[in-house]
Amino acid sequence: MTSQPLISVIVAVYNGDKTLQRCIDSVSDQTYPNKELIIVDGGSTDGSIDILMTNKDKIAYWKSEPDTGIYNAWNKALDHASGEWIYFLGSDDYLWKSSVFEEMAPHLIKAESENIQLVYGQVARVTEADELCCVDGNAWDYTRNGIIVDGVCTFTHQGMFHHRSLFEIYGKFDESYRIVGDYELLVRAFKEGGDALFVNGFIVAGMQTGGVTANCTELVKETARARRNNHLKVVTIPWLISYAWAICYPSLNHILGDKNTRYLVNFGKRFVTGLSHKKNAILEPKND
Template sequence: MSDKAPSISVIVAVFNGRTTLQECIDSVTRQTYPNKELIIIDGGSKDGTVELLEKNCSQFSYWISETDRGIYNAWNKGLAQARGEWICFLGADDYFWDAAVLERMAVHLKMLPIRIRVAYGQIVRVSDDGRVSQPMGESWEQVKNAFRQYMCIPHIGTMHRRTLFEQHGAFNESFRIAGDYELLLRELKTGDAAFIPDVITAAQRLGGMSTSLANKFKIYREILCAQRMHGQHLPSKDLLKMMTRDCSQLLLWKVVGDRSARKLLDLRRRFKGLPPYWTQS
């Protein structure tokens, strides 16, 4: 625990993200918390992203545009430049929810014991037409046991203490989608995270790699790979249940088509007392 205001590095990976990147940048630069830096790693965009970065370059502590090997390679490049005591990651489609996110998080970060190296709040998902989901993210006490089975804390906007990377290393670049889960599994299979209540950290636009139903089976393969790397060789009942559910949803998509599948899935959610999700994505 420290009384000093912690420094925070925000690392953004982008590739051909001109349409959304400015909102992401603005959400960082308008933060009321002063002890921060913004690092942008572009994968060699050809859509006008580089020109946008050049226009905003005075807002960055570091930026580069060159070919990379995916988002985890980009984040690792950012890690090599980061100077903050705490580090968080955003994609070009993500943005901080309001201007006081880092200020509110920092109040809690400086109070955490040194053994806690992961801290997170809640996120929301936003559809193309601006509709916002219910906040997502539960307390660590609720999800601690489940975390070894699947990714159940939101990674965007999550704060990683620098010492996490000093002990465990950077992201494993052989992963394409679930590298954040594998990284956190190194720490949280035996350690603890801190949930910061009443803070929505970030918004995630629907449609990215991790929110696509078609990509979920790729995610499951990588989750199982990460678990095998960390000594768990058989999938849990909960993970098998999730895989079965998503398989049935994908089959429904193929049989009745996109629009009808979304309506039917949200009808089932209403019967369970849940807000609509699929018709908003």
């Protein structure tokens, strides 16, 4: 690996002209030089194409054509990615500061030297008005326990850098999923074990609340399907609580507002998965 690994940034967009320029600027403004931006548009009918044309000097590859969803777009983009590390950013999200890649690069180099295929930091959830709701991102033992054992999405892809070998070994995203294809890929890759590198206290991106993951009930149902297809236990206590949260989410959002509801949901998720993690730690056999 070179001293400056190439980072491929992949963005899928559909009718995202309100936020796309901010997303592109957050990548092009990075002080880290060894990067490329790949954008796949799903056939937008707003001003997104005009934005892509205006910024073509900042984009290594872009294409606009109808697709079947975000994972179809990501898979098409992967065919054009040259980087050792792949980073997926939503068109309504943005890198937190201009030095994100520069500060992350040493951790990517360290991870590859240790044969680690996933490096991640934290993600700030923000409202459309740029109000900070909360910050996601926890140590790998907690995160993996939530993904594999509990069946809860204890991660945000906007904080994650995937080594290209992860896709070479485990394949691309399963396009049959509309919301949790990134979760299913992590289940596929880490259900038998494996390590990831967590950069604690480092915010990678701002993630705008809403989008497809706002459909909480569908998210929980797809999570169950992903676990079933990977031969993992589906009905767990944290998963049932997540289902209950998903049913209540629209009412809570109406009463409390987006910011307070997101904070409450994240607190509940941390509490439940934290209890599960402690229970599993107690049950694990100790070596004499």
